[in-house]
Amino acid sequence: MGMQAVDVIKHDPGLKAVGLAAGRNWRKALEQARSLGATKVALWDVQAAAEAERSKGYLGLENLEVLSGQEGVERLAALSSAHTVLHAVPGFLGVKLLLRSLEGGKRVALAGKEALVCAGELVRDYVQKGNLILPVDSEHSAIFQCIQGESLNEVDYITLTASGGAFRDLSKDELSRVVPSQALAHPTWRMGPKVTVDSATLFNKALEVMEAHCLFGLPYDKIRVVIHRESIVHSMVTFKDGSTKAQLAPPDMRLPIAYALNYPKRKPGVFGNTGFFTGTLAFEQPDLERFPCLGLGYEAGRMGGTAPCVLSVADEIVVEAFLSGEVKFTEIYTILKAVLDSCLPKPVTSVDVLEQEARWAAWETRRLINTLTRR
Numbered sequence: 533m534g535m536q537a538v539d540v541i542k543h544d545p546g547l548k549a550v551g552l553a554a555g556r557n558w559r560k561a562l563e564q565a566r567s568l569g570a571t572k573v574a575l576w577d578v579q580a581a582a583e584a585e586r587s588k589g590y591l592g593l594e595n596l597e598v599l600s601g602q603e604g605v606e607r608l609a610a611l612s613s614a615h616t617v618l619h620a621v622p623g624f625l626g627v628k629l630l631l632r633s634l635e636g637g638k639r640v641a642l643a644g645k646e647a648l649v650c651a652g653e654l655v656r657d658y659v660q661k662g663n664l665i666l667p668v669d670s671e672h673s674a675i676f677q678c679i680q681g682e683s684l685n686e687v688d689y690i691t692l693t694a695s696g697g698a699f700r701d702l703s704k705d706e707l708s709r710v711v712p713s714q715a716l717a718h719p720t721w722r723m724g725p726k727v728t729v730d731s732a733t734l735f736n737k738a739l740e741v742m743e744a745h746c747l748f749g750l751p752y753d754k755i756r757v758v759i760h761r762e763s764i765v766h767s768m769v770t771f772k773d774g775s776t777k778a779q780l781a782p783p784d785m786r787l788p789i790a791y792a793l794n795y796p797k798r799k800p801g802v803f804g805n806t807g808f809f810t811g812t813l814a815f816e817q818p819d820l821e822r823f824p825c826l827g828l829g830y831e832a833g834r835m836g837g838t839a840p841c842v843l844s845v846a847d848e849i850v851v852e853a854f855l856s857g858e859v860k861f862t863e864i865y866t867i868l869k870a871v872l873d874s875c876l877p878k879p880v881t882s883v884d885v886l887e888q889e890a891r892w893a894a895w896e897t898r899r900l901i902n903t904l905t906r907r
Contacts, residue, residue: 558584574599641792650841652746673788674766674779738829837877
């Protein structure tokens with residue numbers, strides 16, 4: 533996401549980056565700051581920030597301000613000189629950053645779906661006060677584009693499309709034998725390890741169902757999912773008169789990034805006009821028997837309160853366990869379902885409540901993983 537956003541900004545003279553955040557790759561962060569003319573860099577890793585501070589002069593960045601740790605990233609998210617914050621922090625880690633940006637009155641281009649899933653009930657207050665959240669996920673960007681000029685009261689239902697992930701043609705028996713390297717070989721998109729595994733289990737779509745509910749306020753029975761292998765139709769909106777709008781584009785995240793950063797304007801894309809797609813477009817229903825993780829999104833969403841947060845955090849832990857070889861691919865659902873069944877949702881009244889539930893979800897997930905590994 534970061535490199536694609538840099539590419540979009542570099543090719544658009546109307547966009548100016550005032551700051552950027554990174555994890556621990558301080559060399560890449562300084563290179564990007566120089567190429568974009570940014571005046572501030574924030575690094576989550578304190579040691580990496582110290583290295584960046586020591587080294588910035590060698591790159592001719594004497595005037596660059598280096599911010600350190602979560603506090604530094606939060607300061608960056610609330611910069612008075614920033615009009616829009618591109619939020620691409622994965623997992624529960626992004627919750628405070630999302631809320632900090634909204635508190636500062638920023639327009640948020642949102643790619644970090646877990647933050648919204650976890651804190652949706654807190655975010656709703658800011659949206660009602662006029663804060664604008666522009667979805668960057670290709671599916672939600674498509675929905676957002678399709679409802680422009682329309683009333684949500686006229687929407688019958690929305691349809692999120694899914695590529696089906698790396699294992700869309702495997703049987704249940706074959707799924708029980710897959711290894712992490714196979715899960716990371718996505719057939720269409722190039723993404724990070726966690727989201728690629730989530731795509732393979734369809735848990736990514738479970739998150740997107742909850743995200744769609746938060747963004748558009750639609751009940752869960754009006755949010756549908758179909759498998760669309762070509763990844764050309766990014767999502768659809770069906771209206772009460774029976775007509776359907778769809779947004780089509782090549783599978784390239786630079787398009788929704790550029791749309792969010794330039795909204796409400798549309799500017800020439802990074803790679804220009806691609807013309808109309810002339811291939812075959814096919815759609816099929818997801819197989820919930822082989823990919824039951826999708827159903828967990830509806831279940832947690834209907835439970836409400838802290839249940840979506842618990843489910844999201846549990847998935848972070850169990851995907852790490854799968855990638856490290858501790859659990860099987862098919863055990864991801866087993867563990868997530870057990871955690872959700874044990875969850876007693878609480879009203880989301882504060883970040884403290886979310887942090888408490890996140891700690892419980894992480895502890896319970898790890899306990900279940902340890903139980904499996906001791907077999």
